[in-house]
Amino acid sequence: MASDSQLDLFGASVSPSSGDHTASPPGQTVADPVNFDAIPLSASVPIAPGTYDSIEAMTQHCERCQRCGLSEGRTNAVIGRGNPNAPIVIIGEAPGQNEDEQGLPFVGRSGELLEKILASVQFSTDREIYICNVAKCRPPGNRNPTPAEINACKPYFLEQLRLIQPKIILLTGATAVKATIAEKRGITKIRGQWFEWEGYLCMPIFHPAYLLRNPSRETGKPKWLMWQDIQAVRRKFDELRLA
Numbered sequence: 001m002a003s004d005s006q007l008d009l010f011g012a013s014v015s016p017s018s019g020d021h022t023a024s025p026p027g028q029t030v031a032d033p034v035n036f037d038a039i040p041l042s043a044s045v046p047i048a049p050g051t052y053d054s055i056e057a058m059t060q061h062c063e064r065c066q067r068c069g070l071s072e073g074r075t076n077a078v079i080g081r082g083n084p085n086a087p088i089v090i091i092g093e094a095p096g097q098n099e100d101e102q103g104l105p106f107v108g109r110s111g112e113l114l115e116k117i118l119a120s121v122q123f124s125t126d127r128e129i130y131i132c133n134v135a136k137c138r139p140p141g142n143r144n145p146t147p148a149e150i151n152a153c154k155p156y157f158l159e160q161l162r163l164i165q166p167k168i169i170l171l172t173g174a175t176a177v178k179a180t181i182a183e184k185r186g187i188t189k190i191r192g193q194w195f196e197w198e199g200y201l202c203m204p205i206f207h208p209a210y211l212l213r214n215p216s217r218e219t220g221k222p223k224w225l226m227w228q229d230i231q232a233v234r235r236k237f238d239e240l241r242l243a
Ligand code: SF4
Pocket: 062, 065, 066, 067, 068, 069, 070, 071, 077, 135, 136, 137, 149, 152, 153, 156
């Protein structure tokens, strides 16, 4: 399936997929009316599992949500992109400036590198992959979301997973790890390992932004380790016959 030469794809130019079958673009309406009075404004008020029957309905709530202070600085709530029926979900931390402006997660250089990594094992956001973040609104100055902000937004993220029902989840970054498998060990210790969380098979992987800062492809370096990890994901995907 994959050959070592495909590692070269990490350095090639691959445009982010145009496939975006998820949240409605900002401003687009959906057919079903949404009861905005039902949005719990306080983070102390839970959002019950099963509240939403579609990602589009959840998106409309997120775009008006004020459950945490991140609502004050957002241009767009950033919900997700990719195939909403995908067997693999990639979870990041929170939107950055480009994501906030475009309303899509993992755009810009990190997103381009992520697309190259996925393409190296024939994965695409048109088919096998859906990408989202734990927090839907951009933290100021691109800081990490606080635990309170993560808790406020987590019900949306859980609803998203309930609606997609992936078989495999890839966790990029400390926030995604904290919000799910709650592993205290650092990413270099746990990357490439499989964990079970809420019935999902999860693997922590390096964040593409970290790989951009560590571009060497030498054996044992982060990019080489990512290559091992994404091949392991592909093998698991094939083993589970998720195609
Ligand atoms: S980050 Fe989440 S909880 Fe906070 S305002 Fe945005 S959608 Fe609401």
